[in-house]
Amino acid sequence: MKLPVYETFYSWQGEGCHQGRPAFFIRLFGCPVHCPWCDSAGTWHPNHIPSKIDRVEVEALAERAAAANPEFVVITGGEPAIHDLGPLTQALAQKNLTAHLETSGGFEIRGTFAWITVSPKREKPPLKENVSQADELKVIVDTEDAISYWSDELKLAHANKPIWLNPEWSQRNNPKILQAITEAVKERKAQFRAGWQVHKNYRADEMDPSAMPEASLAK
Numbered sequence: 311m312k313l314p315v316y317e318t319f320y321s322w323q324g325e326g327c328h329q330g331r332p333a334f335f336i337r338l339f340g341c342p343v344h345c346p347w348c349d350s351a352g353t354w355h356p357n358h359i360p361s362k363i364d365r366v367e368v369e370a371l372a373e374r375a376a377a378a379n380p381e382f383v384v385i386t387g388g389e390p391a392i393h394d395l396g397p398l399t400q401a402l403a404q405k406n407l408t409a410h411l412e413t414s415g416g417f418e419i420r421g422t423f424a425w426i427t428v429s430p431k432r433e434k435p436p437l438k439e440n441v442s443q444a445d446e447l448k449v450i451v452d453t454e455d456a457i458s459y460w461s462d463e464l465k466l467a468h469a470n471k472p473i474w475l476n477p478e479w480s481q482r483n484n485p486k487i488l489q490a491i492t493e494a495v496k497e498r499k500a501q502f503r504a505g506w507q508v509h510k511n512y513r514a515d516e517m518d519p520s521a522m523p524e525a526s527l528a529k
């Protein structure tokens with residue numbers, strides 16, 4: 311089975327509970343969610359799509375991942391769950407590689423994952439069952455009201471899992487956003503954790519020449 315691949319690269323997990331661990335990234339093409347600040351716009355935005363997208367056999371993807379010898383493989387996008395990920399996670403398992411998933415949660419998840427990160431998006435809210443099966447949530451704090459918005463939508467006070475509050479990257483120096491995150495963490499109304507896209511400070515992904523240049527919609 312083939313999947314449309316935007317890029318693969320070897321780096322480390324820059325976000326969430328597994329931050330800092332060596333990970334091979336498979337970024338699949340396609341996303342119907344269309345966030346206004348998307349930092350992976352090359353996977354869907356007409357102005358950023360590369361001229362050619364390779365369709366790659368899942369076994370070949372597993373071979374690439376195995377050659378890097380990571381601790382785990384992160385399947386991301388785009389929105390990877392628009393694809394049937396069962397064959398890919400099976401091919402990875404045959405190489406003794408565990409798969410982690412980064413998803414908006416808006417689509418049924420097909421495949422076997424050791425870890426699922428659901429990062430809810432306003433444009434396509436997550437399915438209930440995906441919020442329940444997520445190992446962690448990652449709220450992108452793009453506006454000051456994002457934390458209260460998702461607290462109400464997803465009843466975060468009852469979510470029995472870490473909830474990362476990551477500033478949307480273009481807002482990372484906005485004191486109001488950082489203050490909102492800090493206050494939420496200190497108020498302890500849910501399992502909030504102050505987050506960051508640590509790999510971006512390191513420019514870690516760019517150190518692998520097979521990574522694509524960043525394509526962000528945010529100013």
Ligand SMILES: Nc1nc2[nH]cc(C(=O)O)c2c(=O)[nH]1
Pocket residue numbers: 321322323324325350386387412509514515
């Ligand atoms: N290093 C690194 N860690 C990440 N964690 C989630 C990412 C994503 O784009 O989904 C990501 C990414 O793009 N790079």
Ligand code: SF4
Pocket residue numbers: 341342343344345347348349350351353387388389414431
């Ligand atoms: S941020 Fe994620 S869900 Fe939103 S448009 Fe970009 S790839 Fe899709």
Ligand SMILES: [Mg+2]
Pocket residue numbers: 349350
């Ligand atoms: Mg990223």
